[in-house]
Amino acid sequence: MRKDVLVDRAHDAENDTERERLRALVTRLTDEQLRRPMPAGWTVAALLAHVGFWDARAIFALEKWARGIEPPPGDYEPEDPSWINDSAKPLCLALQPRDAARLALRLAEEADGRVEALSDEMVTKIRAKGPFNLARAEHRREHLDDIERALRT
Numbered sequence: 246m247r248k249d250v251l252v253d254r255a256h257d258a259e260n261d262t263e264r265e266r267l268r269a270l271v272t273r274l275t276d277e278q279l280r281r282p283m284p285a286g287w288t289v290a291a292l293l294a295h296v297g298f299w300d301a302r303a304i305f306a307l308e309k310w311a312r313g314i315e316p317p318p319g320d321y322e323p324e325d326p327s328w329i330n331d332s333a334k335p336l337c338l339a340l341q342p343r344d345a346a347r348l349a350l351r352l353a354e355e356a357d358g359r360v361e362a363l364s365d366e367m368v369t370k371i372r373a374k375g376p377f378n379l380a381r382a383e384h385r386r387e388h389l390d391d392i393e394r395a396l397r398t
Contacts, residue, residue, distance in 0.1 A: 252365045256380040260357040263382035266389055267296075267353055271346040278396060279342035289392050290342035291334065296388050297349035298333050300356035306377060307359045310367065315374060356381050 271293070279290040287295070309316045337345065360379050363371070371377050378384070 252368050254365075254368065256382070257357075257361050259380050259382035260360060263385040263389065264350075264353045264357050267293075267350055267385055270389060270392065271350050274346065274396075276342055279346055281395065283391065283395055286338075287334070288338065288342070289395070290340065290345040291337040292388050292392060293349040294337035294340050294345035295330065295333065296385055297345070297352040298337065299384055300349075300352040300381060303356045303377070303381060304352065304359060307356070307363075310371065353381065353385065 274289065279288070279293075281289045283289060283292050306316045340348070360381060363379075368379065371379065
């Protein structure tokens with residue numbers, strides 16, 4: 246942990262918590278559980294791939310910022326993401342369940358690592374630009390909650 250932190254970096258701890266929750270889920274789920282249907286035609290594995298997709302989009306934006314290019318807000322946090330989610334859904338469903346789960350975890354690790362490595366200056370700049378969410382945990386938490394509820398029934 247950094248000792249010279251000047252800005253609120255609570256998102257790093259939240260990201261760590263939800264990433265470890267994702268890791269535990271991916272580790273314990275059977276292939277059958279990964280294939281379990283979810284609402285709106287998703288499966289557990291496809292929903293994990295969806296989470297990974299949004300972490301990949303975050304990585305894309307973070308790479309641009311690292312090169313000194315500010316991505317337009319619509320590139321990473323559109324007001325209505327339903328068209329993106331609906332477009333990516335067939336790809337998420339086409340992945341082998343175990344591959345989708347592992348991919349989600351790998352992308353979470355990469356996204357969180359990039360967020361944690363940001364300087365305080367860059368965190369401040371990204372927050373001022375908005376609406377990019379440094380708390381990758383929020384989206385993960387939402388879908389991990391959905392998956393855990395579905396698996397209890």
